[in-house]
Amino acid sequence: MTPPKKKRKKPSKEPDDYWKIKKELKEKGIKLYNQIFFRDWCKACGICIAFCPKNVFNRDKEGKPVIEKPDDCIGCHFCELHCPDFAITIQERYPDRRRKKNGK
Amino acid sequence: MPNNATRLPHDYLRHDKKFPHVWCPGCGNGIVLGSLIRAIDNIGLEKDEIVMASGIGCSGRLPVYVDFNTLHTTHGRALTFATGIKLAKPSLKVIAVMGDGDATAIGGNHFIHAARRNLDLTAIIINNQIFGMTGGQYSPTTPYGCKASTALYGNIEHAFSIAELAVTAGASYVARSSVFHAKLLDKIIAQGIQRRGFSVIVAMSNCHVQYGRRNQMGSPVIMMEWLRDHAVRIEKAGDLPAKDLQDKFTIGVLADVDKPDYIEEYQKIRERAKEG
Numbered sequence: 195m196t197p198p199k200k201k202r203k204k205p206s207k208e209p210d211d212y213w214k215i216k217k218e219l220k221e222k223g224i225k226l227y228n229q230i231f232f233r234d235w236c237k238a239c240g241i242c243i244a245f246c247p248k249n250v251f252n253r254d255k256e257g258k259p260v261i262e263k264p265d266d267c268i269g270c271h272f273c274e275l276h277c278p279d280f281a282i283t284i285q286e287r288y289p290d291r292r293r294k295k296n297g298k
Numbered sequence: 299m300p301n302n303a304t305r306l307p308h309d310y311l312r313h314d315k316k317f318p319h320v321w322c323p324g325c326g327n328g329i330v331l332g333s334l335i336r337a338i339d340n341i342g343l344e345k346d347e348i349v350m351a352s353g354i355g356c357s358g359r360l361p362v363y364v365d366f367n368t369l370h371t372t373h374g375r376a377l378t379f380a381t382g383i384k385l386a387k388p389s390l391k392v393i394a395v396m397g398d399g400d401a402t403a404i405g406g407n408h409f410i411h412a413a414r415r416n417l418d419l420t421a422i423i424i425n426n427q428i429f430g431m432t433g434g435q436y437s438p439t440t441p442y443g444c445k446a447s448t449a450l451y452g453n454i455e456h457a458f459s460i461a462e463l464a465v466t467a468g469a470s471y472v473a474r475s476s477v478f479h480a481k482l483l484d485k486i487i488a489q490g491i492q493r494r495g496f497s498v499i500v501a502m503s504n505c506h507v508q509y510g511r512r513n514q515m516g517s518p519v520i521m522m523e524w525l526r527d528h529a530v531r532i533e534k535a536g537d538l539p540a541k542d543l544q545d546k547f548t549i550g551v552l553a554d555v556d557k558p559d560y561i562e563e564y565q566k567i568r569e570r571a572k573e574g
């Protein structure tokens with residue numbers, strides 16, 4: 195006998211109207227991105243802040259980036275590719291396939 | 299480890315080493331490390347198929363952070379260890395990571411003869427135009443007139459181009475990029491690993507601490523701008539007058555020749571010897 199299927203829990207962070215929002219954005223031709231910043235590894239070199247074409251980041255007191263205009267990001271990945279300390283990751287906010295909870 | 303982030307670099311990093319890594323804030327070595335990881339992931343190689351050997355210098359720390367078979371060897375000798383490993387087990391992909399001083403000053407002789415021998419190795423040379431780790435002494439790639447801790451009034455020697463040297467010495471694949479041009483760097487590292495024969499990847503990089511500070515480029519951002527403004531795509535270089543190329547460097551593939559490598563030649567000799 196197969197065990198009863200467990201009810202899958204919805205990933206908590208994602209809004210319930212995920213597909214609705216995604217469809218609206220698609221119709222408008224907009225893609226949104228999340229900038230995931232790992233502060234502990236950042237050494238405040240300023241590369242991401244200086245070269246972001248959309249000035250998404252501002253500089254805090256320590257010289258580390260503050261994500262100020264997340265919706266302006268065009269997903270060019272410059273910051274991710276050029277951060278020498280692997281402290282920034284860019285992900286599409288509404289990807290075609292929903293991500294599993296552990297980020298994989 | 300940052301959660302919820304793309305796992306890619308973290309799938310390859312040795313998190314039991316101390317992070318953030320040892321390099322100065324903004325040092326190009328970290329960008330090269332990222333490129334290398336992406337290139338290897340793109341090719342789809344298993345971690346165990348790869349051996350990385352490095353020499354001594356800031357760049358020499360690079361293999362310490364990645365979960366391949368790694369070897370931190372002596373100054374200028376990364377290629378000799380790499381040669382031994384490749385000859386002992388040709389199925390392995392062997393990558394040597396060196397600094398400009400490491401590869402072309404103390405290790406210069408090994409470098410040109412490795413290129414001439416054309417053994418199937420990949421040499422990644424991080425060219426920051428200075429001896430970084432030991433305090434900013436000028437290296438064979440420090441430009442004429444630039445200041446170094448051993449050239450307080452400006453360097454009176456002339457630099458040579460590592461990539462062009464490799465082409466002349468007979469390497470079958472030679473390409474150059476910079477840490478500003480990270481996407482191109484990903485691509486040429488992947489190609490270099492895949493090509494048979496000796497591959498040389500030159501990554502122009504920034505040591506704003508030992509080189510930049512002495513030459514009015516004391517921040518990583520200024521040095522990245524310098525790299526951006528002084529790189530010329532090799533496809534476009536032919537159309538430009540020589541004077542426009544004077545203080546520039548070309549980026550792209552300088553040589554890509556498909557010829558039998560040392561192991562293949564050696565195999566042929568073995569077959570012949572067996573025939574008696």
Ligand SMILES: Cc1ncc(C[n+]2csc(CCOP(=O)(O)OP(=O)(O)O)c2C)c(N)n1
Pocket residue numbers: 354355356357358373396397398399400401404424426428429430431432437505
């Ligand atoms: C046989 C030997 N000679 C000299 C040294 C001192 N030494 C350590 S690192 C280095 C130069 C590093 O410069 P480079 O290879 O350009 O690498 P970078 O630090 O710039 O990445 C030197 C001369 C040494 N460790 N061993």
Ligand code: SF4
Pocket residue numbers: 227229245246247248249250266267268269270271272273274284
């Ligand atoms: S991906 Fe590009 S636009 Fe978005 S934050 Fe990074 S550098 Fe700026």
Ligand code: SF4
Pocket residue numbers: 235236237238239240241242243257258259276277278279280281282324
């Ligand atoms: S590029 Fe990386 S290390 Fe440098 S300031 Fe940005 S997040 Fe920090």
Ligand code: SF4
Pocket residue numbers: 320321322324325326327356357426430431504505506507508
């Ligand atoms: S001294 Fe130069 S090469 Fe060494 S870690 Fe610092 S910036 Fe990088």
